[in-house]
Amino acid sequence: MMHQFLTANRKELIARCRAKVAERSPPGVAGEELEHGVTVFLEQVIKTLALERTSDPMRSRKVSGRSGGGKPALSEIGDSAAQHGKELMQHGFTVEEVVHDYGDLCQAITDLAFEQDAAISIDEFRTLNRCLDNAIANAVTEFGYQRDFVVADKQADALNERLGFFAHELRNQLCTATLALSIIKEGSVGLTGATGGVLDRALVGLSNLIDRSLAEVRMTAGMPLxxxxxxxxxxxxxxxxxxxxxxxxxxxxxxxxxxxxxxxxxxxxxxxxxxxxxxxxxxxxxxxxxxxxxxxxxxxxxxxxxxxxxxxxxxxxxxxxxxxxxxxxxxxxxxxxxxxxxxxxxxxxxxxxxxxxxxxxxxxxxxxxxxxxxxxxxxxxxxxxxxx
Incomplete structure (x- = not known):
């Protein structure tokens, strides 16, 4: 029976998967066991297979999820796979690595079963495929969500930085112009003096700042020429x-x-x-x-x-x-x-x-x-x- 084969060869399967992950890992992550990765998934596959041999095999759906997928909260595999996808994103992996991570386990099981001439039924392989399908779907979905969130966050930070710089420059020029104008209005200095020059420089600076910002808005927004x-x-x-x-x-x-x-x-x-x-x-x-x-x-x-x-x-x-x-x-x-x-x-x-x-x-x-x-x-x- 497949769940017995997986239990007996658990350490060997995990070792083979870790070796494959280490070959693809970004610098500093090689060999690191991700919390919701292969180890947890393997235990859930074993649990699913064991439940399907009981008098109430449909209970296994709470672990693996139904065929065709479903909400992550409806299955243990869906929930942990989503967490795994999030961790892979945080550790710098690509979406391809999300798929490879689960594919490694499937390959390891197939290779080891062939090497040991283990008897595994077609229904058991179907169950394994259902678990893999749901795990990959939920992991990829969460990975994509986390990636989009990170990108949006970076874009927001960049926009806030630009707006902050713009507001700072605008305030400086405006304060200078306002101060110069107030001194001129007091009547103690004229427009043609040094204070008038300060006012001119501030107004020119404001004009240049606004012109440059308008051009940037047009370019960033992709407005037609x-x-x-x-x-x-x-x-x-x-x-x-x-x-x-x-x-x-x-x-x-x-x-x-x-x-x-x-x-x-x-x-x-x-x-x-x-x-x-x-x-x-x-x-x-x-x-x-x-x-x-x-x-x-x-x-x-x-x-x-x-x-x-x-x-x-x-x-x-x-x-x-x-x-x-x-x-x-x-x-x-x-x-x-x-x-x-x-x-x-x-x-x-x-x-x-x-x-x-x-x-x-x-x-x-x-x-x-x-x-x-x-x-x-x-x-x-x-x-x-x-x-x-």
Whole structure:
């Protein structure tokens, strides 16, 4: 009888299963016996088989569950298998390991029965399969639930972290602007003095923070792009208008190149404005006092390149790509969230472009936006023909 065979060979079966688990275990877990794993399941299979040989064989369903499964609370195997699935998730196993864990025992029983020429009936194998089916189903279900819970928890933590950073920066800028405005309203200082400069910097900071956050929301939410064809020259003029104020506030010089009036882009203008604004904001922030920031646009073959060059003094070796990692801040000035460059890269890539950085040792950095080239001549005419 199978339950006698399992009882007599219990230690050997567990040893074989442990050996297989150890081969697949993550570092630090090898050889560890999980509380609700093979040992408990084997005891429950033995108990089920023994009950099925009594005068009331249906009592075994309280241990194994009925064929086709059921709620974990309706069977001992369902309950312990759910606990096992939870433990496997917590110990870093994959969902495949959940299935393998029970499959190992089935294989061990089959191999040992063959080696010992044990007589096991078809009905007993059917009972074993029912136990395995219910155990795997409940373990996998609980494993999936725990995995989804962990993922959701991590996403919530990441969102809370971002919101916390955003609220902190927003509060700082708003408090600065409010304080400067209250001093100006007292009439002891004017708008053109140092206090007026503080107010300007706070308002520019608020504007940049909101623009960057709106771009991130659009990218994270996967909102569709709103592409349209526009002149690069007109775009640079708009960027220059808003960037000039920050250049004055930061005490930097801004130079913008002349651009071929026929050169055009066909992208989401708002996302490009946000990306270019972030690059200029970084340039003003990290350049030396009275440094010169350059904004240049030009065509190379079928591409349009927009360069933002600063005078930060250059980057330490290996720091270029690290700057695009969210919440990374490598400079002494750690105001801000460390998200601007990450959002800028995502915005450009969403428009089928590339954002890269080139280090100029001893001088600064050149950030380059690379986008597909178009021509203003491609804009369809909206003028109706004159009819005599």
């Amino acid at each position: 709103q592409n349209r064809l526009f002149s690069v020259a007109d775009f640079l003029a708009e960027v220059k208008l808003s960037a000039s104020l920050e250049a004055d506030v930061r005490g930097c010089k801004l130079t913008v190149s002349d651009v071929d009036p026929l050169l055009a882009l066909d992208v989401d203008r708002d996302l490009l404005l946000s990306a270019a604004g972030n690059l200029l904001q970084n340039a003003f922030k990290f350049s030396h006092p009275h440094g010169e920031i350059s904004l240049n646009a030009y065509a190379v073959a079928d591409r349009v390149l927009i360069d933002v060059e600063d005078q930060c003094g250059g980057l330490p070796p290996g720091d270029a790509e690290k700057m695009f990692i969210p919440f990374t801040q490598g400079a002494d000035d750690r105001s801000g969230l460390g998200l601007g460059l990450s959002i800028s890269r995502r915005s450009i890539e969403a428009n089928l472009g590339v954002l890269s950085v080139r280090n100029v040792p001893g001088s600064g950095c050149v950030f380059t936006i690379d986008l597909p080239r178009h021509s203003v001549a491609e804009v369809p005419s909206t003028v109706s023909p004159v009819v005599d």
